[in-house]
Amino acid sequence: MTYSRYIKLAVAAITIIMASGTVFAWGPRARMVVVNTALNLMTREQNFPLTRVQNDVRAGVAADDAVLAELYPDLALDPKRAIENEMALLSAVRRPTMDAYYAYRLGLLGRIIAGMTAPMQDAADAERSQYFADVDRALDTGALQPAPRRVFETLELFERVVREANSANDLIQSEYRSGVGFKGAASSRLAADVSRSVNAVADIWWTIVASRAVAGNISEVQLQRYALKGYAYRIASGNKAEIDSAEAYYSGLVPFTPDMRASIGDMLYAAGFRERAVKEYEATLAAAPDRRDVVGKISEYYMEKAEEALSKNLLEEALAGFEKA
Numbered sequence: 001m002t003y004s005r006y007i008k009l010a011v012a013a014i015t016i017i018m019a020s021g022t023v024f025a026w027g028p029r030a031r032m033v034v035v036n037t038a039l040n041l042m043t044r045e046q047n048f049p050l051t052r053v054q055n056d057v058r059a060g061v062a063a064d065d066a067v068l069a070e071l072y073p074d075l076a077l078d079p080k081r082a083i084e085n086e087m088a089l090l091s092a093v094r095r096p097t098m099d100a101y102y103a104y105r106l107g108l109l110g111r112i113i114a115g116m117t118a119p120m121q122d123a124a125d126a127e128r129s130q131y132f133a134d135v136d137r138a139l140d141t142g143a144l145q146p147a148p149r150r151v152f153e154t155l156e157l158f159e160r161v162v163r164e165a166n167s168a169n170d171l172i173q174s175e176y177r178s179g180v181g182f183k184g185a186a187s188s189r190l191a192a193d194v195s196r197s198v199n200a201v202a203d204i205w206w207t208i209v210a211s212r213a214v215a216g217n218i219s220e221v222q223l224q225r226y227a228l229k230g231y232a233y234r235i236a237s238g239n240k241a242e243i244d245s246a247e248a249y250y251s252g253l254v255p256f257t258p259d260m261r262a263s264i265g266d267m268l269y270a271a272g273f274r275e276r277a278v279k280e281y282e283a284t285l286a287a288a289p290d291r292r293d294v295v296g297k298i299s300e301y302y303m304e305k306a307e308e309a310l311s312k313n314l315l316e317e318a319l320a321g322f323e324k325a
Contacts, residue, residue: 025118025128026197027136028062034194035061035110038201041146048209053103060107061114071108071229079116080155083109083204090208092218093226093253100242101230106208110201113158117165117197119189120172127176134182135190145195149206161200165193223254231264235271243273258288265297274301 026034039057042048050057068075075082086109093102120128152158168185175184227250234242250256256264265280278301281294288294 025115025121025132027132029136030118030132030139030194031111031114032058032061033139033141034114034197035107035201037141037144037198038110038205041198041202042205045146045149048205049098050103050106053098053100056100056103057107057110060104060109061111063108063111068108068112071105072112075112079112080159083112083158084155087204087208089218089222089226093223094209095249095252099230099249100237101233104233106205109204113201113204114197117161117200119165119193120169121162121166123169123173127173130176131172131182131186134186135194138182138187138190139194140191143191144198145191146202147195147199150199150203152203152207158200158204161196165196220254224257224260227251227253227256228260228263232267235267235273238271240273243268243276258284258291261287262291262294265294269297269301274304277301 036054036058039050039054043050072082072086074085086105090102090105090109095102118132120131123131150157168189172184172186172189175181175186230250231246234246237243261280261284265277265284268274268277268280278298281298281301284291284294285298
């Protein structure tokens with residue numbers, strides 16, 4: 001099975017599971033409130049510097065299903081394993097300075113944790129959907145109840161949180177069916193239920209960034225993929241300073257292979273940073289002189305430059321470009 005085919009199947013599986021409610025829950029507003037409140041708790045109570053990158057955290061919360069499927073292919077069928085793997089990876093790549101892409105990944109993980117700690121996971125679709133719609137309308141952030149941070153040395157404590165979140169499902173569902181709807185247990189429990197999710201997100205983050213409790217064998221391939229994704233995130237920002245600093249930041253995580261440099265070159269070229277891309281192609285050739293595909297890309301760049309110069313009647317510059325090509 002090709003990788004792209006696998007990702008398509010993962011997207012389909014996650015979409016089905018999101019619809020059935022066995023992994024993800026809360027409405028979009030509640031999810032964002034949960035993660036944003038956890039962010040504020042970490043910044044205020046733990047002096048963890050997330051304010052500068054709060055927009056990146058929120059971008060992770062708002063990411064679409066295709067991103068989740070690509071980054072967490074095990075999420076649909078084995079969410080516990082997916083969470084453990086991500087915690088281990090983020091623990092392995094953490095640095096003293098908070099990187100925008102790291103914050104984005106914290107937001108993605110926060111979205112997953114928030115969804116898994118919501119009530120009504122096993123409720124019928126009709127009552128479940130109505131409950132989350134009601135929560136989105138009624139949510140009052142002023143009523144939330146923060147708790148002291150806990151370190152999740154294993155996910156057994158997290159699994160206990162999930163069970164607590166769903167302990168009143170039968171009652172809430174029966175009240176929706178009887179016509180009481182959100183006015184009964186759903187409303188009276190709302191602050192505690194949302195607070196539970198907030199604290200779970202903050203606890204998972206705290207475990208990753210402030211403890212040595214997270215264990216896991218992170219391969220060089222995983223680190224390479226993370227570095228490439230981080231590079232792509234910086235390129236997508238269009239911030240040249242961020243792109244220029246990516247080399248020092250991500251090469252500190254894992255040595256860059258010729259294939260990685262060629263991929264970075266392709267991303268830069270597609271984003272319009274052609275001169276910067278050619279530097280990556282040239283670095284690729286320095287390490288792997290037999291990469292004829294990269295030679296072709298450099299040649300194409302100089303051809304384009306020469307044709308642009310020719311269109312402006314800059315004949316000497318055009319000639320020089322054709323000679324390089």
